[in-house]
Structure formats: structure tokens, C-alpha cells
Amino acid sequence: MVRSINWRVTAFTVVFFIVFVHLGFWQLDREDEKVALLEANAEAMARPPVGLAELEARDIGDLQNAGSRVVLYGRWENRWVLLDNRILKGRAGYEVLQLFRDATIEQPVLINRGYVPAGPHRLAAVDILFDASVTPGLVSIIGIPRFSREAERSWLGSETMSNGVSLIQLADAEQIGQVLSEPLYPVLIRLDEKDPMALPRHWPVTVMAPEMHRGYAVQWFLMAFAIVVMWGVFTWQQWRPQDEPRASS
Incomplete structure (x- = not known):
């Protein structure tokens, strides 16, 4: 056959x-x-941090990918917003985006301090662990610039928690500036984990x-x-x- x-x-x-x-x-x-x-991130972390003026002169994409650090000198402001839908160790919460007034620029900078757990209900007030008397003067902080593409997504507005703090969905400096009624520096900074103001976080360089x-x-x-x-x-x-x-x- x-x-x-x-x-x-x-x-x-x-x-x-x-x-x-x-x-x-x-x-x-x-x-x-x-x-x-x-490897690029490890090399960047080993280099000394740069100021915001030098940050503006560099290529944004290279800075984000390499994880270059920046140094700011100024004072914390007693104002912040909370970034919604953050998870740490299986618990829902928020990330604290607090304003920092750098001495070299006019616009305040959004500093991501890290995670705080959510309260008993979604809009319940949470403890931010900030005491203005602890850092009354000028301080130096170090962080990593975060050039998020979230601004390309639709802005979902903001909500107000029980203590008057704004709860936002996207880490977009321009839109957050509108919520706070003040223009902000266009780059968000993730605070170094060794800083006294740093909160718990899980920010891996790569997801996988x-x-x-x-x-x-x-x-x-x-x-x-x-x-x-x-x-x-x-x-x-x-x-x-x-x-x-x-x-x-």
C-alpha cells in the first residue's frame, strides 16, 4: 500500500x-x-548623584534605564497626595507623594517616599508619619528620577479622603499640580531607602x-x-x- x-x-x-x-x-x-x-543600574548607583540642573541636561530615557541618582537640597513641605492601588506583601495601600522645595528651582518636586497601608475603608485617613518639627530646616535628600509614561493614559481625576488628602490614580506631575493648585516639577523622584523619611517599598529594577x-x-x-x-x-x-x-x- x-x-x-x-x-x-x-x-x-x-x-x-x-x-x-x-x-x-x-x-x-x-x-x-x-x-x-x-549592570547599567549597578554602575549608575555607584556614581555620585547629580543635581536637578544636570538632570535636565541629560537624556531622560538613559537616566531612567540606568537608574542614575539625583540629589536635592531644600525642605519638606507639609503637603502630599496618595497614589492609590499599591500592594506590598499582599496588603492594599498607597504610596505617599510628598512635596519637596528644592533650593535650586522654583517648582516643588514630588517625592515618592514609599508605601503606607490602607485604613479600614478606602477613603479613611492614614498615618503618613511626618513631623515637620523633625526636619525644620534645609536637608539633603537623594533619589532616583522616575519618568513615568502614565501621563499618556487617561486622567481619572482625584478623590478626597476623610482628612482632606487627595487620592489619585496616576503619578502624573502635571495633573497632580492641578489638584494641588500649583505647577510641579515634571519628574517624580523615588526617595532613597536609607533616607530617614523613607517608607517601606518594593521597587525592583526589573519585574522579572x-x-x-x-x-x-x-x-x-x-x-x-x-x-x-x-x-x-x-x-x-x-x-x-x-x-x-x-x-x-
Whole structure:
């Protein structure tokens, strides 16, 4: 009996083999990108911080990706907003975006101090842990600029908590400035975790470690190998000789 290859099964196998292999190499490329990002961040953290004037003269994208630090000298203001829908260790809460008046610029700067847990209900007042008497004069703080793309999303407005603090959904300095009725510096700064004013936080450089991308790549390559094996088994079963029926005596 003349047997032919099942072209539908073969085409299916070829297409998904190519897809799985492509996804595997894509994950390897992502691993290389994450390694480069972590190395650049480590190098940037080892360099001394720059002032806001030098920050404005640099390339924004390079600063964000490299994690370069900035230093500010001024005083904290007793004003802040809360960034909604933040999670830390499985508990819902907010991030505190407090105003800092740097001595070198006119606009106040939004400083992300970190996380505070939510109260018993969504708009309940929360303890911000800020005492103006502790830092009455000029202080120096260090942080990492955060050039968020959140401003490209639709502004959802703000809500007012029981103590009068504004609760916002997006970390957009321009929109927050409208809420506070004062123009703000366009870049948000994440406060260094060693600063006395720092609150708990979880801000990893990358959401996914490079090793995880490598693991996903291995999975895609194994799936490509598996689909070829299944095609081979199917084809062999179609081509193997079948026992001829015995004639009855």
C-alpha cells in the first residue's frame, strides 16, 4: 500500500515549531536586555548623584534605564497626595507623594517616599508619619528620577479622603499640580531607602529576573522539540507496515 505524508499535520507541526523556536530566542533576547539593564543600574548607583540642573541636561530615557541618582537640597513641605492601588506583601495601600522645595528651582518636586497601608475603608485617613518639627530646616535628600509614561493614559481625576488628602490614580506631575493648585516639577523622584523619611517599598529594577526568561526559553524549546517528536510518532504509525489479514482455511 502506498502511503503519503499527512500534509495538514506536517504544516501544523512546521508552523508551531517555528513559533516555539522564535519565542525561545525572544526570551533569550529579553534575558540579555535584563542583564544589561541590571549592570547599567549597578554602575549608575555607584556614581555620585547629580543635581536637578544636570538632570535636565541629560537624556531622560538613559537616566531612567540606568537608574542614575539625583540629589536635592531644600525642605519638606507639609503637603502630599496618595497614589492609590499599591500592594506590598499582599496588603492594599498607597504610596505617599510628598512635596519637596528644592533650593535650586522654583517648582516643588514630588517625592515618592514609599508605601503606607490602607485604613479600614478606602477613603479613611492614614498615618503618613511626618513631623515637620523633625526636619525644620534645609536637608539633603537623594533619589532616583522616575519618568513615568502614565501621563499618556487617561486622567481619572482625584478623590478626597476623610482628612482632606487627595487620592489619585496616576503619578502624573502635571495633573497632580492641578489638584494641588500649583505647577510641579515634571519628574517624580523615588526617595532613597536609607533616607530617614523613607517608607517601606518594593521597587525592583526589573519585574522579572533574567533567570526567569532563560527558564521560559527552555520551555519554548522543549515544546518545539516535543511537537517534532509527536509528528515523528504520528508519521511512523502511518507508515509502518500493517499485518496482512490471514486468509481463513
